[in-house]
Amino acid sequence: MTLTPDENNRTQPASGAVSPQLVQVIAYHQRTKHRLERYAAGPETLDWSAQPNPFRxxxxxxxxxxxxxxxxxxxxxxxxxxxxxxxxxxxxxxxxxxxxxxxxxxxxxxxxxxxxxxxxxxxxxxxxxxxxxxxxxxxxxxxxxxxxxxxxxxxxxxxxxxxxxxxxxxxxxxxxxxxxxxxxxxxxxxxxxxxxxxxxxxxxxxxxxxxxxxxxxxxxxxxxxxxxxxxxxxxxxxxxxxxxxxxxxxxxxxxxxxxxxxxxxxxxxxxxxxxxxxxxxxxxxxxxxxxxxxxxxxxxSRKSVTLPSTYRPTMSAAKSSCTITAATLIRQRRSAQHFEPRYVQDVDSFYTMLAALLPDSGTPWDVWNETPRVHPVLFVHRIDGLAPGIYALPRSTKAQAQMQATMRADFLWQKPAGCPEQLPLYLLEVANLGKALKAISCHQAIATDSTFTLAMLAEFDATLQDASWRYRQLYWEAGLLGQVLYLQAEAATLRGTGIGCYFDDTCHDLLGLQDTTFQSMYHFTVGYPLTDHRIASLPPYPRT
Missing domain, CATH: 3.40.109.10 (NADH Oxidase)
Structure with a gap:
């Protein structure tokens, strides 16, 4: 990739020139990948009694x-x-x-x-x-x-x-x-x-x-x-x-x-x-x-003054039958710590969650004024009516073609029987991924005790070619996907949690990704939560 910045900190192709900002961003991303042979650099010890004050x-x-x-x-x-x-x-x-x-x-x-x-x-x-x-x-x-x-x-x-x-x-x-x-x-x-x-x-x-x-x-x-x-x-x-x-x-x-x-x-x-x-x-x-x-x-990765985005998709209402008040649901959201490994999720709630991730599904996607650049790859464990295995949910037609061209040539790309017509979900491979996915997820059981886990693949090279500050945006889009999953899981009486610790390139190898056209930015998992009743829950504010 040969890129150079213009006056607006956008990086444009140029012979023999690479943006210094882009060099630093890519070097950081590579440097901070967890690998099977070593984790990214971090503290050797933690003193929890000396944790920084969480309130500014x-x-x-x-x-x-x-x-x-x-x-x-x-x-x-x-x-x-x-x-x-x-x-x-x-x-x-x-x-x-x-x-x-x-x-x-x-x-x-x-x-x-x-x-x-x-x-x-x-x-x-x-x-x-x-x-x-x-x-x-x-x-x-x-x-x-x-x-x-x-x-x-x-x-x-x-x-x-x-x-x-x-x-x-x-x-x-x-x-x-x-x-x-x-x-x-x-x-x-x-x-x-x-x-x-x-x-x-x-x-x-x-x-x-x-x-x-x-x-x-x-x-x-x-x-x-x-x-x-x-x-x-x-x-x-x-x-x-x-x-x-x-x-x-x-x-x-x-x-x-x-x-x-x-x-x-x-x-x-x-x-x-x-x-x-x-x-x-x-x-x-x-x-x-x-x-x-x-x-x-x-x-x-700091942004300069730019022109406004012109991306404005037509929004449709996402399907939801959750009658719980939104305020209650929002405040009951928690990050799951443990899952019931035998629980089987119904396929309708699974499809509802995935539909809410599409860029034209209304709230909260009407806040996002950029073309979708992050696309879930799902590792299904226990969904009633779906074979366990690897699935893809490309959030644009262009991304689907790029994913098919970049990922493993033997992937099936078949629409599951009974999948809603408007949902771009594709079966790539039937497989039981328990041990492999646990290893990829820094050996965390939550990645396999859940009903499904997903990796969020970003259009990495093409996005950064436009501007180095879009590195932040890729993570913002991934985090927004995660927030949708958090609340959709609660609405289905399930629970989700983000997984920030995973072996980046080991995940890429599983999918057949050989370069940085796509990079996994975030992992997430959903399942039936096991509650630790030893932990007491108290009101958020004394005056309530």
């Missing part, structure tokens, strides 16, 4: 205590997938609070012996939660115009600055996402940047589902650069982060009352931010390791 806060910043009102939202999970089924609610402090609670708030406290930890509505690798959420508000009653950090531990907003902007007579609400990479690096070492990006993808999905409970829509502000977002969120303010771990700006999302609402981000470009306040807390006073390659790949 800004001392000295004025706080707005948010009401806990998500219980008042009665829309069912099925209604989230029907266009127009939920009337858009007005932009009020109560409704903003409900969205933040369901997207990024705590869902419970857990206790086991002397240990106590929080779980959140948005999942995270190792429950380490590198993702931080900010809002930028304008003309919302009972909330001053400004930039706020959301402190999930207390369900409060910390006002970082005031915003002065020309009046436009329309409420504005933006959500900024950042990552504190050290939270993941503390446990996972050099592979942590991957997990931070997956968590960002999960956060996009969590926000989209939460906004849908209010009839709101979400879209990515795809023209915004990393530099702009860093300034707008105050992440470039050295004095506010003295000795504290820095945050890496990821993306900005706009919340609207209707899908065709005119873009309102222009007001922010001309706005003045003043009266900054708040000092970031130190999360780890005695870090034992340093992983400089994380800072290098972060710098190499």
């Amino acid at each position: 806060e800004f001392s000295g910043a004025p706080r707005v205590m948010l009401p806990l009102v998500a219980d008042q939202l009665t829309a069912s999970f099925a209604a989230l997938h029907i266009p127009g089924a939920i009337a858009p609610q007005p932009f009020t402090l109560d409704h903003v609070a409900a969205m933040l609670e369901l997207a990024f708030g705590l869902s419970a406290w857990k206790e086991y012996g002397p240990d106590r930890w929080a779980v959140r509505c948005n999942p995270s690798s190792g429950n380490l939660h590198p993702t931080e959420a900010y809002i930028i508000s304008r003309d919302i009653p009972d909330l001053d115009d400004g930039v706020y950090h959301y402190l999930s531990r207390d369900h409060t907003l910390e006002q970082r600055c005031h915003i002065a902007a020309a009046p436009v007579n329309q409420p504005g609400l933006l959500v900024g996402i950042s990552s504190i990479t050290w939270r993941e690096a503390w446990k996972y070492g050099e592979r942590a940047f991957r997990y931070c990006q997956l968590d960002t993808g999960h956060a996009i999905g969590a926000l989209r589902y939460a906004a849908a409970t209010l009839g709101w829509h979400v879209r990515i502000a795809d023209t915004v650069s990393h530099h702009q977002l860093t300034q707008w969120l105050g992440l470039d303010r050295d004095a506010d982060f003295t000795h504290a771990e820095r945050e890496e700006a990821e993306l900005l999302l706009e919340i609207t009352a209707a899908p065709d609402t005119e873009a309102t981000i222009d007001w922010l470009l001309a706005a003045t931010r003043n009266n900054w306040c708040g000092q970031a807390n130190i999360l780890d006073h005695h870090p034992m390791y340093r992983w400089p390659v994380i800072a290098e790949v972060a710098a190499a």
Whole structure:
């Protein structure tokens, strides 16, 4: 691959030239692959009593205590997938609070012996939660115009600055996402940047589902650069982060009352931010390791100002019969720790889950304004009516042709009998993959005790050829797929969990992938959960 960047940090073919950013991104990806003979570089020991503080806060910043009102939202999970089924609610402090609670708030406290930890509505690798959420508000009653950090531990907003902007007579609400990479690096070492990006993808999905409970829509502000977002969120303010771990700006999302609402981000470009306040807390006073390659790949994958995406698929309603309220389902989501290895999943719920992964299936895919570049390959263990084996779910016609040309020549590519016509699911090989898949998944039993596991294959070379910053987007798309599976599994009275630890190229070998046309970015598994009743579950907030 010979690529060179243009003025917008896009990488274009050029004779004898390769983008330095692209070189660093590809080198990082190869370097951080787990292999059978060795794992990616990480800490040699962990002191759990010295785990970094999972909550970022800004001392000295004025706080707005948010009401806990998500219980008042009665829309069912099925209604989230029907266009127009939920009337858009007005932009009020109560409704903003409900969205933040369901997207990024705590869902419970857990206790086991002397240990106590929080779980959140948005999942995270190792429950380490590198993702931080900010809002930028304008003309919302009972909330001053400004930039706020959301402190999930207390369900409060910390006002970082005031915003002065020309009046436009329309409420504005933006959500900024950042990552504190050290939270993941503390446990996972050099592979942590991957997990931070997956968590960002999960956060996009969590926000989209939460906004849908209010009839709101979400879209990515795809023209915004990393530099702009860093300034707008105050992440470039050295004095506010003295000795504290820095945050890496990821993306900005706009919340609207209707899908065709005119873009309102222009007001922010001309706005003045003043009266900054708040000092970031130190999360780890005695870090034992340093992983400089994380800072290098972060710098190499930062986005510049770009033109807006023109991809707008026609959305259809995804099938769902789940009558549980969406707020209940979102807050009951957990990452499975163990599965019942004899459980057999019914084929209809399996097909419903897969249909929800298609790019035209409505919520949450109406937030994703890029062509689909990530495609599941499924390892089926126990689905009633389906032979165990390897299956593919290409999410575009073009990807199907590329996968067939790139993967093993002896794969069948047959549509299973009884599979819905509109579902592009193909049987590649009948096989019992228990031992092999467990080995590929870093010897974890959850990969084979489940009803099915999947690998998310990304169009790696073609995507990075367009721009090195799209490396992050591949993980975001994979994380968004994972978030859909989390909630769809809960709706089917099952449970899912992401698998970040797998042997990358061993998985590729199983599929016959000989180059980097496709790369597996994330693994996920679904099954019937076994609950450890020794772990006590407590309310997320004392005031509930």
